[in-house]
């Protein structure tokens with residue numbers, strides 16, 4: 214019975230592994246958790262969970278008495294932080310049905326699953342914030358000028374990520390960091406590249422795509438420019454955010470209002 218379960222388990226993994234996307238490897242276990250907790254990562258983790266974990270833990274991760282797999286949405290008995298969860302998923306729980314994931318599975322993907330589990334354990338309804346979301350919305354549209362760069366539900370600019378569901382995957386303290394210290398953790402999509410092309414003209418824009426031979430940028434007027442790398446005079450990468458820091462530019466209570474507004478942005482009914 215145990216043996217059968219383990220064969221099925223291995224089989225499922227080899228199917229799942231083919232369709233997974235590889236992400237860069239983390240430099241250390243401690244750092245890695247925070248590298249793989251974007252909305253995208255949580256979603257990838259959820260997909261993986263549905264394929265590989267749900268048959269024991271349930272599609273809603275609320276556990277299953279028959280398989281003995283515990284509820285993962287509340288407090289866990291064997292782990293109290295992301296690194297602990299990572300270790301359980303990586304190594305399994307000896308002498309139980311909870312087997313380790315395939316040894317070939319990159320750490321990055323294990324972190325994505327960890328981020329998904331973390332997102333479940335987090336009940337937004339239980340979070341109490343100081344700020345006022347309505348005041349935050351007014352700041353977002355007016356004084357803060359956030360909407361000139363950010364889209365929410367189809368309204369706003371394209372010079373920053375769409376924030377329509379940012380509250381689902383981002384904790385209030387991380388939202389605060391994003392506003393007060395935007396340079397901390399800038400995804401490559403939002404780097405600025407300054408490229409001088411064969412015509413001698415220098416253009417700068419967001420890094421929309423890049424491979425060994427070519428690179429594409431989008432300038433502030435939403436024009437796309439495509440370059441062959443062997444034709445470029447020079448290329449400079451600016452890994453800082455183009456978003457200004459609002460630390461000091463706004464009062465503490467205004468920042469709280471913005472965070473309350475952003476945290477309220479989630480799928481209808483969530």
Ligand code: HEC
Nearest residue numbers: 265266269281282283289290291292301302306309310311
């Ligand atoms: C074959 C059934 C089975 C599958 C598949 C399975 N688990 Fe488990 N899992 C268990 C059981 C049983 C336990 C309880 C082990 C124990 O502590 O006795 C457990 C425990 C855990 C725990 C610790 C819970 C706690 O309260 O500390 C985590 C986290 C976990 N599983 C995550 C996962 C993830 C992620 C996957 C998919 C990659 C997965 N499991 C796949 C059966 C399974």
Ligand code: HEC
Nearest residue numbers: 357358359362372373374391395398399403454455456471
């Ligand atoms: C000049 C354009 C610009 C303005 C103005 C701007 N942002 Fe941003 N914002 C960005 C860019 C680009 C990023 C992505 C790079 C980064 O992480 O900083 C970003 C990232 C963010 C993130 C993180 C999103 C995520 O998915 O992790 C949040 C939250 C955010 N901005 C909120 C705000 C708020 C609130 C305001 C107004 C007070 C604001 N932004 C004003 C351009 C802007």
